[in-house]
Amino acid sequence: MPSDELKPCPFCRGGWVVIVGTDKGVWAKCFECDAQGPRHPEADAALESWNRATKETP
Ligand SMILES: [Zn+2]
Structure with missing residues (x-):
């Protein structure tokens, strides 16, 4: 199981x-x-790229 958590939605x-x-x-x-x-x-x-994408949005 992935240990990281999904970040909240930036949108x-x-x-x-x-x-x-x-x-x-x-x-x-x-x-x-x-x-x-x-x-x-x-x-x-998938989790990693979601979390990375959310970082780009302040
Ligand atoms: Zn959303």
Whole structure:
């Protein structure tokens, strides 16, 4: 299991962010405003790239 936590959504300032996945990949998604992170083959990478993306938004 990933040890890092998903950061809050930068678009709606909080939201409900979870890792979702299909057989085509895994990505972070905010169910509050429908924001989505990049798709990855692994949950760890999806989580990491979501957290990195949120850093770019103050
Ligand atoms: Zn959101």
